[in-house]
Amino acid sequence: xxxxxxxxxxxxxxxxxxxxxxxxxxxxxxxxxxxxxxxxxxxxxxxxxxxxxxxxxxxxxxxxxxxxxxxxxxxxxxxxxxxxxxxxxxxxxxxxxxxxxxxxxxxxxxxxxxxxxxxxxxxxxxxxxxxxxxxxxxxxxxxxxxxxxxxxxxxxxxxxxxxxxxxxxxxxxxxxxxxxxxxxxxxxxxxxxxxxxxxxxxxxxxxxxxxxxxxxxxxxxxxxxxxxxxxxxxxxxxxxxxxxxxxxxxxxxxxxxxxxxxxxxxxxxxxxxxxxxxxxxxxxxxxxxxxxxxxxxxxxxxxxxxxxxxxxxxxxxxxxxxxxxxxxxxxxxxxxxxxxxxxxxxxxxxxxxxxxxxxxxxxxxxxxxxxxxxxxxxxxxxxxxxxxxxxx
Numbered sequence: 001x002x003x004x005x006x007x008x009x010x011x012x013x014x015x016x017x018x019x020x021x022x023x024x025x026x027x028x029x030x031x032x033x034x035x036x037x038x039x040x041x042x043x044x045x046x047x048x049x050x051x052x053x054x055x056x057x058x059x060x061x062x063x064x065x066x067x068x069x070x071x072x073x074x075x076x077x078x079x080x081x082x083x084x085x086x087x088x089x090x091x092x093x094x095x096x097x098x099x100x101x102x103x104x105x106x107x108x109x110x111x112x113x114x115x116x117x118x119x120x121x122x123x124x125x126x127x128x129x130x131x132x133x134x135x136x137x138x139x140x141x142x143x144x145x146x147x148x149x150x151x152x153x154x155x156x157x158x159x160x161x162x163x164x165x166x167x168x169x170x171x172x173x174x175x176x177x178x179x180x181x182x183x184x185x186x187x188x189x190x191x192x193x194x195x196x197x198x199x200x201x202x203x204x205x206x207x208x209x210x211x212x213x214x215x216x217x218x219x220x221x222x223x224x225x226x227x228x229x230x231x232x233x234x235x236x237x238x239x240x241x242x243x244x245x246x247x248x249x250x251x252x253x254x255x256x257x258x259x260x261x262x263x264x265x266x267x268x269x270x271x272x273x274x275x276x277x278x279x280x281x282x283x284x285x286x287x288x289x290x291x292x293x294x295x296x297x298x299x300x301x302x303x304x305x306x307x308x309x310x311x312x313x314x315x316x317x318x319x320x321x322x323x324x325x326x327x328x329x330x331x332x333x334x335x336x337x338x339x340x341x342x343x344x345x346x347x348x349x350x351x352x353x354x355x356x357x358x359x360x361x362x363x364x365x366x367x368x369x370x371x372x373x374x375x376x377x378x379x380x381x382x383x384x385x386x387x388x389x390x391x392x
Contacts, residue, residue: 005111006280006349007373013284029285033356036278041146041350042237044272047265049143049241051255057136058246063328064137065144067319067339068105072148074315075101075307082303088296091164094156095351095361096300099368100307102153103345105145109138112341113334116384123391124334137338143238149350150234157351161358276349283352283369296364301371308346308372309379316343317390333391340390344383346376 016024079100083093116122117130124130244250254261320339323329329336347368355365 004377006108006276007370007377009277009280010284010369010373013281015284016281017285024281024285029282030356032278033282033353036275036282037353037357038233040271040275040278041150041353042233043268044275045143045146045234046237046241046244047269047272048139049238050244050251051139051265051269053136053140053143053242053245054248054251055246057140058242060330061137061140061335063323064140064339067323067342068141068144068148070319071103071312071316071343072101072152075103075312076152078307078311079304082300082307086297086300086303088300091160091167092296092361092364094160094163095355095364095368096304098153098156098351098354099304099347099365099372102149102348102351103145103308103312103342104348105141105149105342105345108345109141109338109341112380112384113138113338116337116388119388123388124332124337130334133332133334134338137335141338141342143241145348146234146350147238149348150238153348153351154354157354157358157360161360164358164360279349279353282356283349283366296367301368304347304368305372305375309344309375309383312343313340313379313383313386316340317386319343337387337391340387341384344380344387346372346379 013024015021017026017029076097079097082100083096088096113134114131117124117127117134122130124134244254253259254265256262259265317340320329320336323339324336329339349369352362352365352369355361
């Protein structure tokens, strides 16, 4: 049901951007996407973290960030293998690896976990306590997932954008046909242009055949790029949210019915609630042109589906079972289920936000979103059944 809800919202975006209405053109989608990036996503990450995660929780749930890192590692490695085998256009390599590695670790689980708690015969206890525990786990997953997505995945997409701009300037045959599309430089936020140009210089030797840069300069550029990614709005919001949740006196100022500054949390939570519908509508709108303009072969989409819905869930069972045997996990079976589910999710919709930001792969990300979320309706059902059987 949660996956079907996302598909329905995406269909609304596709209809609004179609020729029947034309009230959601590319320029509007770009502007709305900037708002999602700078306002809605940071608000969602902060409000979720500050409200539910404490320092004690972070210590006792220490394996969750490790588990998420493993999903990114395994998915990224398999995505890299798929890129080497299938050889897609160079400016889409990061997009493919990103879709293989980054799952929808927050918004989708906010709907999945409460639904599982309502099931009769659930091994996770009564519905009310299961829901409270589950939302705490999901909030932690959402915050950690946002941190990984807005660092690792963001870096991949930014490099794709730099490569795309470089190839356009050289008018390579693989890009020339797309030069008239809505992927021009002026569609990117001003703050991104300079950073993309500096990132593009990192791939210049590879594209132009020039001499490699000295090691110290490569290290300096890498550190500069990392700092830029760490100061992006969603990442900063995650850091502040961790700090507020971990410091009791600071948390008491903002969180809770008697908190003097509770209006801040209420306002940010209201803004954060707009993240998922806005992002999904944007992706649905991009889908209007995606099927016609996408440069992805069906084999690429199939490879991403195999990685996300076969290889990662099987790996997840092995990882979580091993962690449980070694005593790394709390005794709560719901925590185990959340960790397993993190290996089973479709790609993060935030990838579409980044594609729009950097003007590369918008249509392709929308097509991937369509097919992977259609497949997720079946995959999540099957794997959830398997996980519940393992937990019982």
